Amino acid sequence: MTEEGRRRGRNESEEERADRMWGELIQEVRVAQTGVQILFGFLLTVVFQPKYGRLTTTDQAIYIVTVVLGACATGALIGPVSLHRLVSGRRVKPQAVRLASRMTFVGLVLLLATMTSSLLLILRVATHDGYVPYLVSAVVAWYLVCWYGLPLWARRRHTTRSGG
Template sequence: MRQTDDGSGSSRTGRDESPEERADRQWGEMLQEVRVTQTGAQILFGFLISVAFTPRFAQLSATERTLYVITVILGAMATGTLIAPVAFHRFFAGHRLKPELDRAAARLISLGLVLLALTVGSALLLLLLVATGSATAWAVTGGVMAWFATCWLVLPWLVLSRARRRQR
């Protein structure tokens, strides 16, 4: 989409929509995106909580227990951060602050994705350390985290860069 100046000094995306309509559309799109990540984070967090109540938990080494605690904390933070846009929406409702809501929610969702990736990475590391007991767990986890970075950061950045070059 090409950006145009609407005469008000702000640039628009080439859609025939007011700033309020644009904010409403963006909010709806963000809600759809965050529904997927919220569900995944909540399920992962639920499973992480249950681990402490299994017989095998008592057999974890001190390092594995520390990693477990870090993983649970990251999971709680990811879940809270991904749910936070709902709280923002409740506070902002009726105050005509949808553009501000969109910007805040976008930042929270981005942070939530980082925390979710770290949660998945630390959970994977813990699982692989317990299952294999080998240093290979670190290498495999590093590879998976590199894959996350590629899929979640590098590829979108490349697509965006190419699109920007075509628009010039």
């Protein structure tokens, strides 16, 4: 096994690694795509409900921002599929995997923003109470811990140890 293979934990070529990473990325994207598409679909129906016209200007603005964020998240999370289709067979898979990974990360950030603004809107309409920002902040903190904090902690913990 080469020194580079030992560092990666596998003895695979750049193309083999790209193939493996592509498969893993697409599995991850499928989960996020499903969630964002369902959320976005529900968001699109809100404007056609009778209660929409009775929302405050602020709540309507939050709704519009939420829909735009949902559309952007959907685009970013579907982007890797289009990328793969357009570059397939062009011998650029390692570069495509890196780009698709970035698109997925952006999509997850946009999904976080979409879920945050959706929650804010729903709780504002449902409760009209002053505790809504605190509740939304607590949920966002939970998302940040689950989606970024724990993964970054695990990455740091398991990649800074010396091999042994």
